[in-house]
Amino acid sequence: MFVNDKLAPVAEAIDLVLTEAREIRTIGPHFRIIHRFRAPRTECWPGEEVIAIFLVYRGHEYQLSLSPAPLLIADYLLRHSRFAQTASQIASGIRSDGFYAEHGRNAGRQRIKRIPRSAVREYIRRLHQALAMAASKAGLSIDPENILVVEQSVSNHAIYRWRGVVEIAHLDSAAATLQPHG
Amino acid sequence: MKTDMYRALIIDNDTAHANGLHELLRPHDLVVDRASDPEQAVLKLGRSADKYVLVIVTVSNTRSPWWRIIENLQEACRCSTSSLAPLFLCIGRMGLRPEFILRLERLGVRYVRER
Numbered sequence: 001m002f003v004n005d006k007l008a009p010v011a012e013a014i015d016l017v018l019t020e021a022r023e024i025r026t027i028g029p030h031f032r033i034i035h036r037f038r039a040p041r042t043e044c045w046p047g048e049e050v051i052a053i054f055l056v057y058r059g060h061e062y063q064l065s066l067s068p069a070p071l072l073i074a075d076y077l078l079r080h081s082r083f084a085q086t087a088s089q090i091a092s093g094i095r096s097d098g099f100y101a102e103h104g105r106n107a108g109r110q111r112i113k114r115i116p117r118s119a120v121r122e123y124i125r126r127l128h129q130a131l132a133m134a135a136s137k138a139g140l141s142i143d144p145e146n147i148l149v150v151e152q153s154v155s156n157h158a159i160y161r162w163r164g165v166v167e168i169a170h171l172d173s174a175a176a177t178l179q180p181h182g
Numbered sequence: 183m184k185t186d187m188y189r190a191l192i193i194d195n196d197t198a199h200a201n202g203l204h205e206l207l208r209p210h211d212l213v214v215d216r217a218s219d220p221e222q223a224v225l226k227l228g229r230s231a232d233k234y235v236l237v238i239v240t241v242s243n244t245r246s247p248w249w250r251i252i253e254n255l256q257e258a259c260r261c262s263t264s265s266l267a268p269l270f271l272c273i274g275r276m277g278l279r280p281e282f283i284l285r286l287e288r289l290g291v292r293y294v295r296e297r
Contacts (some may be wrong), residue, residue: 005297006202006296006297007202007203007206007296007297008297009294009295009296009297010203010206010271010273010294010296011206012294013271013273013292013294014206014207014210014236014238014271016292017236017269017271017292018210018235018236020269021235021236021266021268021269022235024266025235025266057290058287058290058292138290139256139288139289139290139291140290141256141259141260141263141266141267142265142266142267143263143265143266146265146266
């Protein structure tokens with residue numbers, strides 16, 4: 001058997017790992033957002049609840065350890081990852097979006113009080129911590145600040161953008177008993 | 183990613199085998215470094231892990247504590263770069279226990295066995 005034959009599986013594995021490294025560096029890692037309490041035949045409508053966000057690496061899910069308010073900010077940033085936004089834009093974006101205003105209503109939950117602009121920076125710090133913990137569990141050594149990127153605008157405001165591949169999944173446990181709102 | 187700016191590190195004590203791996207990396211335009219033992223590799227990664235995209239570890243025997251060796255290599259990467267550390271690929275030249283492979287996978291290491 002020639003050396004090349006022996007190493008053929010290795011060549012394929014090298015291609016795979018380099019593709020993976022390239023994707024993580026250029027696009028960012030894969031995140032899965034889980035929503036529950038959706039109404040029948042709807043997706044990402046007001047009334048649903050963001051229950052968890054996972055870092056997905058090599059088919060395994062690593063949950064970001066987050067309380068509800070930073071979970072909402074993470075959901076918002078992941079779903080609006082095309083734009084870098086200031087703390088004011090994040091706060092007003094969440095306030096004006098029915099999905100967050102009615103968060104969890106389908107399950108009769110009390111909605112989260114509004115997220116003030118002044119709290120965003122602290123929540124971003126917690127999101128960086130949660131990202132670092134999840135990446136560490138995954139055995140993926142990444143800088144959380146290269147994923148949830150903080151940059152300075154020309155007018156010296158911090159602007160935030162979350163890099164990554166985003167997937168939204170829905171749990172349908174309560175769907176059969178729910179009706180769409182609005 | 184401009185791959186010509188990046189490096190791969192081969193950790194292999196067998197020169198002929200390492201040369202075979204070097205050949206496989208040629209189409210990827212990576213600068214390839216070699217360390218003949220893990221200690222040398224820790225020094226290289228500790229100096230500039232951010233330059234490496236890939237670390238290939240040849241598991242040449244079943245006596246060495248490979249997962250501990252890989253933990254040390256990953257630790258060296260974490261200490262020297264705050265951005266994405268290189269991904270690890272372990273190459274087995276002999277049959278390994280599934281428990282061993284699972285343990286490697288839990289470290290985020292992809293494992294492949296030669297034919």
